Structures are given as structure tokens and as C-alpha cells.
Amino acid sequence: MIIKNLNFAYGEKVIFQDLNMDLPTNGVTCIMGGSGAGKTTLLNCISRQLRFDGNIEYDKEGASFAYVFQQPRLIPSMTVEDNIKFVLPKDLSKEQIEERVNDIIVKLQLEECRKSYPSKISGGQAGRASLARALVTDCDVLLMDEPFKGLDVKLKNDILNLLIPLIQQKSVVFVTHDVEEALAIADRVFVFERKENSSVRVKGQIDITQNQSNRDIYGEQLNQVRKDIYDLLTQ
Numbered sequence: 001m002i003i004k005n006l007n008f009a010y011g012e013k014v015i016f017q018d019l020n021m022d023l024p025t026n027g028v029t030c031i032m033g034g035s036g037a038g039k040t041t042l043l044n045c046i047s048r049q050l051r052f053d054g055n056i057e058y059d060k061e062g063a064s065f066a067y068v069f070q071q072p073r074l075i076p077s078m079t080v081e082d083n084i085k086f087v088l089p090k091d092l093s094k095e096q097i098e099e100r101v102n103d104i105i106v107k108l109q110l111e112e113c114r115k116s117y118p119s120k121i122s123g124g125q126a127g128r129a130s131l132a133r134a135l136v137t138d139c140d141v142l143l144m145d146e147p148f149k150g151l152d153v154k155l156k157n158d159i160l161n162l163l164i165p166l167i168q169q170k171s172v173v174f175v176t177h178d179v180e181e182a183l184a185i186a187d188r189v190f191v192f193e194r195k196e197n198s199s200v201r202v203k204g205q206i207d208i209t210q211n212q213s214n215r216d217i218y219g220e221q222l223n224q225v226r227k228d229i230y231d232l233l234t235q
Contacts, residue, residue: 004056016200026059028187030185033194046065065141068130084129127155130147144174163185189205204232
């Protein structure tokens, strides 16, 4: 995905002015930066929920999008299984729906709570159900806005380990404030900065070449990347 000369403002408040970014094809882009740095706004531009000037070139013509939010946003009156079914196209056969739903439930280890309502499941299960609902549509672009916020370290790691094999052929844009999450999942990290009364700028870009499936985030190479990201975020 290539973003060319992106311009966007909320009224008189300019967020992006001639923003240019090259996001990896079938890879994970992490967007980091302080509050108000335009991270969520960028996701909404990519998914065309906001009107902007400039151009976004997708890796596939007619690209489809799925969104994972900070909160799971599951429908309270539906079971986990029905929440996942709800987003599927209506023209699929009953057999196709069952096959897709069963497949993603198994892959995200939701079998034990598939018939449960959102109020009866844990935070980790709700997070996985939200991912399942996004991934069951077989989208081309997966947009993730701090999806693991509020989860403990073990739950994050468990979900990331389940997620990584499922996104190998997708373009993922992942907003996070958590450096460890970025180190675990990103192919490319952009750090945004927006000073008062100015537009967002890309303060830095860092590529991570190690494959996610066997990445040691505490190894020597990624310890240096960790330092570089912290430097960009804090200086």
C-alpha cells in the first residue's frame, strides 16, 4: 500500500499535509506515536471512512477491509458464534458459513465459548472473538486500533501467537503504544509526531527483517530496534 500526498483536516485543524508512506505488501505496519498524532485518523482514511485529498494505492484493486478496535464491540445479545457469523455476506450458503466460522473458531481457540454470550466470557476470549469476526471475512486489509489494550502480558502473547499465522497473506496496519507488541508483529514501524498547531510528520521508520513466527524479541538485533523505537518516541 502506498500513501501519496495525503491531506486531511478536521475543520481548521490540519492533521495530515502531504503525508507519504510506503507500507509493505502482505506485511504488518505498526503506527506509533503520542496521543493526538493521527494514528486512528490514518486508519479511517485508509478504510475510506473519512474523505481526504491525495491518493492511497492498495495492493489489490477493490481491496476489502476489516477493523479490530480497542474494545471488542461484540453484540451483547448474540453468542460468540453468532457474532462471527453476523459479518459474513448474505449470499454465502449455510454450509459455507458453517465452514468459515468453524475454521476461524478452531484457529483462535474459541471452541469452549462459541455458544456463550459476551457478558459470560473473559477479556482474552472477547479479544479473540473480535479478531475472529474480522478475519472470517477473508479481508485484504486488516486495520487494528490498539486491539490488546488492557490485556495482561500473557494474554497479549497468547493472542499474538495465534494471530501471526493468520495474517501472512494480508496487509495489516496496527496502531499501538506498546513497543513489545510492535517488536512481536511488525515488518515496518512508523513513529508519528504532531506538535501543537502543526500537521503530523513521520519522525522515523524502522524495518524489522526477522520472520514473526520465529522472532526473538529479546535478541541482540531486536534489542537495538527496541532502543531505536524508544528513542524516536521519547526524544
